[in-house]
Amino acid sequence: MKFFKVLTLFIAFHIHAQDPMGVHFIDVGQGSATLLEFPCGTILIDAGGENNSVVDGKERLKSYLQDFFKRRSDLNKTIDLFVLTHAHIDHTYGAQYVFDNYTVKNVITNGRTFGSGKKNQNAIQDAIKELAANSDPDDDIGYYEAIADDIDDTGETSIVIDPIECANADPQVHLFWGRMLDRQGLNNTEYTNGNNQSVVVKVTYGESSILITGDLEEDAIDLLVEHYESELDVDLYVVGHHASRNGTTIELVEAMTPEIAVMSFGDPRVTQSWTAWAYGHPNVDVVEILQAHVTGTRPEKEVWVGDGAKKFYPIEVDKAIYGTGWDGSISFEAGFDGTWSAPVFKPTKFLTGSSLINVNNATQAELETLPGIGPTKAKAIIAHRLANGEFASESDLLSVSGIGPSTMSQIRDLIEY
Template sequence: MDSSTTYQFPFASLPALRIVLLMIAGIIAAYFWGDSLTLWQTLGVFTTACFMWIGAELLLSRKLTVWRSTVCTLFYLVMVVLFGAGMYQVSQERLHQTITKSDPLTLYEWETVQVSAKIKSGGRSQSGRDVYEASVSKTVLPEGALWYESYKIRLYGSDEDTTKLTPGTMVVADVRLYAFPEVRNPHDFDYGGWLHGRGITSHGEIEAIHSISENRRIGWEGIRSYVQGNIDRMFDAERAPLAKALMIGYKEELTNEERLSFSRSGLSHIMAVSGMHVGFIIAPFWLLIPWFWRWKWGKLCGLIAMTLLLIGYAGLTGFSASVCRASIMAWLLTYGKLYHKLRHSVNLLAVAAIILLIIQPSQLFDVGFQLSFSAVMIILLIMPEAQKLIPLKIRYTWKGGLLSVIWISVIVQLGLLPILALYFGEFSFAGPAANAAVVPLLSIAVPVGLAGSFLYGVLPGISEWMIVPVQWVLQWIGSVAFFFGDELTGYVSIENPSIWLFMIWITGILGCAGIKYPSVRWKMLILLLLSINLFLIEKIKVKTSTPELIVTVLDVGQGDAVHIQTPGGRHYFVDAGRWNPMGNSGERVLIPFLEHYGIRKLDGVILSHPHADHIGGLPSLMRHFPIDAIYHSDYPYDSRLYETYNRLADELEIPIVDVLSGDMIELDPLTRIFVLGPEKDVPPDRNPNNHSLSFRLQYGETSFLFTGDAEVNQERQLAERYGDFLDVNWLKTGHHGSRTSSTPIFIEQVRPEIAVTSVAFHNRFSHPNRDAVLNVKQAGAKKYFTSLSGALIFSSDGEQIRKKEIKQKVSAVLK
């Protein structure tokens, strides 16, 4: 093979890329093994490597040239890796200290404290509540003690007084502290982790405001507040949230439905202010670059002007990672253009990554950081070759520009598939068409809308005239997102992507980027085919393995909701959680859970009895998902909720099946339910709990027992009638662990190995009862409570039941 067909990666011309890859290796190493190596040990090893490198440079400088080069390079690589690891450990130590110093506040959860704080930022939550981030300088504890430790808190408004709070305001207020949020269910967003990532260690509701004083100092908070206020005044209430998201990246006022539409249509990136938006802002400036070349100080003045513009826009958007990355790249490109020193774009991207990772190494595990840098890297590697597919005669016309937009969207959507699947479980194939319909208009709407929002306070008439076309663009964007994301259903669900999918992704991208180099092309093709084969082998292995029954006890507070996935892939719910005037478990837990796993229909819902803490989420569930059948006992009940689900079943033509003791329900060919209660010929107890639909779920040699809210009377009936047939591996304890359930006569027959209680940590019934817990414990069962553990997942291969750990989608990519 001649020199024209060989290829060697140009690390020498891409020094920043080499450094950032080594830093990333160090950060990942510290992420996984940081506990086994302290910060001081890392610093010690780094110092040793540094001295060894200096020694190698000095002592081996005159002889052993090859060895000198190899040894020095090795120590240099080790130093960069250790530098990345040390930076990550330092950032984690700082975060740990920030969290630890606020630990005393956990003693006052659900109590009221008085805080003196400065409002840093404000907005509105998806539920319509005012939300603020504030820095607290003094806290008055409930017993009157003063605590002067500073910390950041997230505040939720409760009345109209909170509308007076603006960024920069000093406030003294009574705040009811909430328990710090934890991940309670498999689909939950890690809200607590998100707060910690922003340095926030507490959150609570404002109950009363004692004093407000304006801070006249000008800061980024005030500027952002000024722009947001102008956007609210310029745009109508329907379009203002979208305008804020598109122009300054403020998405907190968007509804869940809007976010979902944009995500499924492949347009969510336009709301994550990034390189595209920075490009729109600086495009007019780049047109002036030739003018700056004409006079002596033009280059310096141009660079200063660009620096101020980029810092200003980054500050306006809250210095997000995507904007900082794009701003750094834009500054470097502008510098190179002004001074005729343009270098490789990949190297500039690596420089931006180095700067951001030095500032905050944990950004590496942030989904926004990964999506942002991956998207730009994919464009830089593949787009030059993809551009050649556009016919030359239209490549530089408006038609070519439109095709380029579509190409970029296709490349980015396909290139980000594994990351999107890992974090969000969905992939939009409608993205290219949706982007082609939207992105060209954004190039006008973003700079014009932003300019209008600044000028509104000075020239309101001109601003209102300027934003008329922006209003039309926003309406069009919303319609496109709704059409492609909702009406067209332009997305597919992808669950638990394989590691080999990432290998296919990497080799595919590198193969496309190096397609003009035969040596690279064939190597990448071999690796790609190998990765595809390993991916298929893994899929075949999964298909041929023993199918599993998966039982998920969801955390719905003081209620019941259990999801059953049969070995044949069918889906059932046992009960549907709670209802209260503020919402229900269907909307808050069950529907998000099903959507998270890409479940489109339910094969059945089994209702133990008609109390609101067991059927509360059913109406919402019925409205959102097709349901093949609803199974319940024939116990009549007088409640609006009971009447609602029966009426909905008639309207939606969902069959309701009455089941009693002795009936059998076949969930799939491998899984059966044996109905144990209520009894057919026994007069119904006036207490609906004692008429609960109780059943034994059997898969292979493993068995599960569900008893609803069965109390003493029904448990006695079950024990007397079924005896040893109640002996199961797994028990869902009755009535949330109350003193009237889990009675000795019943537990002696069941003898479970595992017992699960669905109960709220704070409840007015004092559940679980001590005697009930002791009865189960004395039977030898391993006890689990949703109040302590959150949702609980168990799997059975037909021979043994195992507890599974919850895997979070929105988490670090490598953990």
């Protein structure tokens, strides 16, 4: 049947002609920032990150976005939709930077005005109100306040929630959660917990789909699954609450049936407060749930998992489970036909094995690349090594003249023994 052959070719050509959706998990340390790239637009979900003497998540986000918009100069530094899942600093730390340096066309927040990341969320919410109030309609930014109680059975969508429509590939965006007006049976602690008011976003691109649950915790996840179970089936699960023990349930994973899971957390070798190390992310139980349910695979890899705060040990994973604290920034291409590329990793510079300075064999010049280490301290480290043998631990290094706790806190995550 000649006609059908021509028709098949025509359809095949058109499916082939649709550029894939790029899905970028930016390594901002402990925190989240996920960039979705379409043929004609972008969505940024969260702009958070870690901030201490070793990691500046905002700088990492900045450099990733600069490289991205250099490559996609056709997008004119425009973010068509900017979602803040909730007002915690690990999700909003770089939000003001994004808002000030890119053309942001639409914004979704849960409308809350308190929480550790309230400063940037409030500034953006206030700026949008001011722009709407002035006499110039051209500078208005679309805004949607996500309220869990308002969302209907198939999820909420609108021209603000789903502003992107490319020539022959139209992504679909639906919301499934947000600020709760009704407690829905949650007790006071659960209800006032900002995590449980996270905006939940599902993005579907043809046959490809992803779900982001922000930092929603178990009790709210149970409500989400109860209300929307049949809507939650996706290919890629952006693992909730940085793979904290309370951010993923088996029921949720069973509703999603994910092929791939990506966790956004910091490298546990950064041993400071408010880090993945301090929280024990990613939690071993969550990684095991994912190992049991994720259908895709990756070449076997030894990874570090947390067993409570500050306690880590290595395990092997061979399912398609990825983590920014393990792999650096991670990106995929998701086809309109539902096929996902292998991930591309962009290792974060100072955490690649080769860039850690081994204090037992580093030269003076190598030691001097460390913060706070000048020629005198570098020479002292080498002299101590020659006189006393190899350093085995932090306390050995602290016995070097000139190396005190403050120097140690600067170099701790940049060295190995």
